Amino acid sequence: MPPLLKIRSEREQMSAIERRIADFILDNAHLLRDYSSQQLANALDISQSSVVKFSQKLGFKGYPDLKYSIGEAVARAGNGQAEAAPAPPADSDYARHATDLHRAKLEAEEETRLVNPQETVEAIVGLLDAAPKVFVYGLGDDGLYAREFAMRLSLLGILTVHHADPVLMMANLSAARPGDVMLVFSEFGRLPQLWQLSRQFQEGGGRVVSITRHTSNPLRAHADAALAICAHAQAPHMAQLLYRSSLQYLLDFVFVLLCHANPDRYRQLGVNQERIQHLIDN
DSSP states (O other), X not given: OOHHHHHHHHGGGSOHHHHHHHHHHHHSGGGGGGOOHHHHHXXXXXXXXXXXXXXXXXXXXXXXXXXXXXXXXXXXXXXXHHHSOOOOGGGHHHHHHHHHHHHHXXXXXXXXXXXXXXXXXXXXXXXXXXXXXXXXEEOTHHHHHHHHHHHHHHHXXXXXXXXXXXXXXXXXXXXXXXXXXXXXXOSSOOOHHHHHHHHHHHHTTOEEEEEEESSXXXXXXXXXXXXXXXXXXXXXXXXXXXXXHHHHHHHHHHHXXXXXXXXXXXXXXXXXXXXXXXXXXX
């Protein structure tokens, strides 16, 4: 895994001092070559040993190894930008915004793939495939993605219960049985009503899968399984766009795995698509 992606992906599990080091490196990666371990420690008012331990915890032999790896990554990115054909002056902002958005989406989607281990994703696919019923819930923007994914699950022949109203969803939980699965979409995972729904669902023997940002949050902490979305950007509008892009990528990947995990479900998808097309044509 590239060093900067590794630092971002592990930041939420770091101690307070380690997060300070991580944030400094992420914000100043292009300047890191000019910092010795002692200079970095002085800049953050911490001990030099903390910098060394931070590097080793990430899997590097020491700080020089970490600095060299980051320097190579920055140089590769710089070379990639330098090789791009310059856009005409009149279109420079247009081309720059297009290139920056494309690159940022690719990086966010790649980071999202890396922070969701194969065994975790495959276990969630197994839960969905075996569940008698799947409850899907999300509010606001999260509700849009919840609704679309619920429709996809239905096309695979999975009995799906979807609501964007917490009262209606709470009422439907009376139909939940052991083995059922509940997908809870929440970007930040902090809404109290989500905890109440999840807790009641688990008390009935159901399994909760949270879909949130790759941060420490109550919903993710109490879920039986979790999918994490990475979307790092200083500009608020970019952070939101990257979250949506990475979320869509991860949901698409889970859907593809579901299609290949069970031939019967794949055949049912084809049958349902034919029925929908026939309905549209007539």
